[in-house]
Amino acid sequence: MTPPLPTNGGVPHLTPRDTGWIEVITGCMFSGKTEEMIRRLRRAQYARQSVVVFKPAIDQRYSADQVDSHSGMHIKSFRIDSALEILTLVEDARVVGIDEGQFLGPDLVNVCEQLANDGRRVIVAGLDQDYMGRPFEPIPQLLAVAEYITKNLAICVVCGNPADRSQRVVNRDARVLVGEADAYEARCRAHWDPHNFDPVQEPLLLGRNIADRT
Numbered sequence: 001m002t003p004p005l006p007t008n009g010g011v012p013h014l015t016p017r018d019t020g021w022i023e024v025i026t027g028c029m030f031s032g033k034t035e036e037m038i039r040r041l042r043r044a045q046y047a048r049q050s051v052v053v054f055k056p057a058i059d060q061r062y063s064a065d066q067v068d069s070h071s072g073m074h075i076k077s078f079r080i081d082s083a084l085e086i087l088t089l090v091e092d093a094r095v096v097g098i099d100e101g102q103f104l105g106p107d108l109v110n111v112c113e114q115l116a117n118d119g120r121r122v123i124v125a126g127l128d129q130d131y132m133g134r135p136f137e138p139i140p141q142l143l144a145v146a147e148y149i150t151k152n153l154a155i156c157v158v159c160g161n162p163a164d165r166s167q168r169v170v171n172r173d174a175r176v177l178v179g180e181a182d183a184y185e186a187r188c189r190a191h192w193d194p195h196n197f198d199p200v201q202e203p204l205l206l207g208r209n210i211a212d213r214t
């Protein structure tokens with residue numbers, strides 16, 4: 001299909017018009033990726049834009065039918081087993097949120113491209129590295145085709161530096177420990193060690209009301 005001719009004579013502008021695009025929000029555990037995605041989706045809802053949200057069925061934490069951040073923000077969502085399901089469930093939504101994109105496999109890249117080519121705004125949150133510091137596919141591939149990339153940093157629990165690594169603090173080999181936030185700490189480059197599983201912080205009472213902690 002031939003794209004429509006520009007209506008402004010081709011003068012450059014800073015934000016996209018009459019087209020879709022891909023935004024990726026990435027970073028380590030506890031960097032606020034899901035919260036940032038929910039903030040953007042809520043803002044779209046306030047503007048009466050149709051929003052739909054997907055998350056992998058593998059992520060069972062907290063709730064089956066909504067996307068939850070560790071801080072307790074949430075938004076209703078579809079649970080899916082594969083990225084391809086998004087294409088059949090998306091219907092006419094103009095804004096598509098996808099949480100925990102690192103669990104949705106290589107098809108996620110083409111699915112996001114298709115959604116954006118159809119004129120939709122696509123917002124994906126996902127880890128860029130696994131607990132060994134390896135790029136966590138398909139997020140690196142998605143970064144390559146995204147228009148907008150936000151890399152959130154957490155705070156190192158050892159020194160307070162900006163942190164971009166997920167330190168595993170339980171001695172398990174599986175690449176994925178879903179929903180086990182207590183199994184990780186945010187660490188900076190200097191304090192991240194994938195071969196040392198000793199935690200340095202008290203367990204966080206994640207997902208509970210702040211008032212319940214005292």
Ligand SMILES: [Zn+2]
Nearest residue numbers: 156159188191
């Ligand atoms: Zn540190």
